[in-house]
Amino acid sequence: MDLEKxxxxxxxxxxxxxxxxxxxxxxWIIGSWVIKKMMKGxxxxxxxxxxxxxxxxxxxxLTSWILKVLLILAVLGTMGVETTSFAAIIAAAGLAIGLAxxxxxxxxxxxxxxxxxxPFKVGDLIEAQGELGVVKEIDIFTTKLNSxxxxxxxxxxxxxxxxxxxxxxxxGKLRVDLTFGVDYGSDIKLTKDVLMEVLTSNPKVxxxxxxxxxxxxxxxxxxxxxxxxxANVADYWDVYFETIENGKEALDKAGIEIPYPHQVEIRKEA
Numbered sequence: 001m002d003l004e005k006x007x008x009x010x011x012x013x014x015x016x017x018x019x020x021x022x023x024x025x026x027x028w029i030i031g032s033w034v035i036k037k038m039m040k041g042x043x044x045x046x047x048x049x050x051x052x053x054x055x056x057x058x059x060x061x062l063t064s065w066i067l068k069v070l071l072i073l074a075v076l077g078t079m080g081v082e083t084t085s086f087a088a089i090i091a092a093a094g095l096a097i098g099l100a101x102x103x104x105x106x107x108x109x110x111x112x113x114x115x116x117x118x119p120f121k122v123g124d125l126i127e128a129q130g131e132l133g134v135v136k137e138i139d140i141f142t143t144k145l146n147s148x149x150x151x152x153x154x155x156x157x158x159x160x161x162x163x164x165x166x167x168x169x170x171x172g173k174l175r176v177d178l179t180f181g182v183d184y185g186s187d188i189k190l191t192k193d194v195l196m197e198v199l200t201s202n203p204k205v206x207x208x209x210x211x212x213x214x215x216x217x218x219x220x221x222x223x224x225x226x227x228x229x230x231a232n233v234a235d236y237w238d239v240y241f242e243t244i245e246n247g248k249e250a251l252d253k254a255g256i257e258i259p260y261p262h263q264v265e266i267r268k269e270a
Contacts, residue, residue, distance in 0.1 A: 028071065031074065042060055059112075107157045109157075109161075110157035110161035110162065111142075111143075111157035113161045114138060119165050120167045123135060125167075125233060126165055128163060134146045139157075140157070173231070174233055176243065178226075178240070178247075180247055181221075181223065181259065182223055182258060182259070191254075195213045197250065198247050202242060204235040204238055204242070205230065210230075211227075211230060212227075213226070213227050221259050222259045
């Protein structure tokens with residue numbers, strides 16, 4: 001008699017929960033297959049767009065976990081388990097974590113944006129947040145620069161991604177801006193020819209775009225010439241300092257005077 005009772009209860013249980021269990025298993029199998037295909041497609045897209053390897057792994061792992069949590073909630077809901085409380089707990093935990101890690105999350109979001117949109121890459125010379133340096137490393141939370149004086153500069157990605165960024169390496173060429181002042185009695189054409197010869201004789205100065213020398217200002221005590229050579233990024237400082245030194249020597253050799261500031265003192269007799 002007891003056996004028949006247990007058999008009846010078993011049949012009743014199977015009738016009630018069998019379809020739900022089968023449905024839950026089907027949802028789990030199909031959902032897992034879909035998630036696997038989505039992750040494979042996501043990885044393919046990231047590889048095609050040359051995403052940073054660390055960012056690619058992180059985004060794939062994060063997306064996979066989110067989809068799996070949603071799949072588990074769907075399976076539990078199919079089996080008749082109330083998932084509203086689970087969703088509320090997850091939302092509350094997410095809010096608490098977000099408030100506790102507000103600054104870190106901002107830096108994380110900034111790092112993701114930098115790694116996705118790539119305003120600069122490792123090895124680029126950039127200026128940002130009042131700092132100038134070569135990009136040494138791009139992490140999820142910070143970006144590290146080597147300054148011209150070989151100091152390590154660490155900038156949080158949150159502020160970096162929200163501020164102005166000057167990438168000196170992006171175009172591959174830089175214009176060197178210099179100004180030479182000569183005496184008002186100097187011959188303008190001769191001065192331009194001497195300075196242009198300094199530029200064209202330097203192998204580090206690019207021929208395209210062509211260098212330029214032009215009168216830029218009639219100052220108080222000098223005629224100022226704008227000297228504009230172009231150089232590769234790696235040669236920028238060499239061209240800058242060599243042009244100053246060679247320009248001074250060439251002007252001296254040509255007898256063209258570089259004036260210095262004069263001060264006139266007027267005394268009133270008693």
